[in-house]
Amino acid sequence: MKILNNFRLIIILCLTLGLAPFFPEPHLWGKLKWLFGGANGMQIKDWFDVVLHGFPWVLLIRIIFIKIFK
Numbered sequence: 001m002k003i004l005n006n007f008r009l010i011i012i013l014c015l016t017l018g019l020a021p022f023f024p025e026p027h028l029w030g031k032l033k034w035l036f037g038g039a040n041g042m043q044i045k046d047w048f049d050v051v052l053h054g055f056p057w058v059l060l061i062r063i064i065f066i067k068i069f070k
Helices: 007-015 027-036 044-068
Strands: none
Touching: 007 044, 027 044
């Protein structure tokens, strides 16, 4: 799909959805710290948040690997 290879769109997704809400810290960063701390007390909605806010970053890593190894 062409949209999954659009570098500019993926950057915008990372900077908006991937980091939202920005204050007091990016949501994904807080969830990752929670995961690396053992994920004690995480519910289904928390796992969904990790997937939702982390997916743009997965796409960014994917497109970087494609550009490097092409």
